[in-house]
Amino acid sequence: MTSYTKTLAYSLIIAIAFFILIRSAQATVSTFTVGSGKIVTQPLNLAVEDHVVIKVTVVGQSDSLGFSIICPNGTVRDFGKIGYFSFSFVCTEDGDYILRFSNLESSEKLVTLNYEIQHYIFGIPQMLFLVIIIVVVCAAAIAVFIFMGKPR
Numbered sequence: 656m657t658s659y660t661k662t663l664a665y666s667l668i669i670a671i672a673f674f675i676l677i678r679s680a681q682a683t684v685s686t687f688t689v690g691s692g693k694i695v696t697q698p699l700n701l702a703v704e705d706h707v708v709i710k711v712t713v714v715g716q717s718d719s720l721g722f723s724i725i726c727p728n729g730t731v732r733d734f735g736k737i738g739y740f741s742f743s744f745v746c747t748e749d750g751d752y753i754l755r756f757s758n759l760e761s762s763e764k765l766v767t768l769n770y771e772i773q774h775y776i777f778g779i780p781q782m783l784f785l786v787i788i789i790v791v792v793c794a795a796a797i798a799v800f801i802f803m804g805k806p807r
Contacts, residue, residue, distance in 0.1 A: 684767070685768050697756075702774065708771045711737060711741075711768055713739070713765070713766055720758055
C-alpha cells in the first residue's frame with residue numbers, strides 16, 4: 656500500500672468517525688390533534704448545551720391548550736393555557752425532555768409543533784465546527800500533496 660492510499664484510508668476512517676460521533680441538528684414540524692380530555696406527549700432527546708426553539712400554534716374553538724415541559728430530572732415547567740407560544744432555552748442536562756399538551760375542554764384541538772435543536776460542540780455551533788474540521792482536513796491534504804511532490 657502506498658503512502659497516498661494509506662493517507663486516503665486514514666482520512667476516510669476519521670471522516671466516518673466524525674459523522675458517527677457528532678449528532679446532527681434537528682428541525683421538525685408536526686401537526687397532530689389533541690382530543691377533548693386527552694393528553695399528548697412529544698419526547699425530545701437533548702444533550703447538554705443544545706439550543707432549542709419551540710413554537711406551538713393551536714387551532715380550535717377557543718384556541719387554548721395546556722402546555723408544559725417535563726425535564727429529565729422530573730421538574731415540570733408549566734406554561735398554562737396557550738394559543739400561540741414561542742419559547743427558547745439551553746439544555747443544562749442530558750436526557751429526554753417531554754412536551755406535554757393537555758386538552759381539558761370539550762372540543763378537540765389541532766396543534767402545529769415546530770421545534771429546532773442546534774447542537775454545540777466545545778461551545779461552537781455544530782455546523783461551524785464541521786466547517787472548521789473540513790477546512791483543516793483540506794489544508795492538510797493540500798500540504799501533503801505539496802510536500803510529496805517532486806522537487807524541481
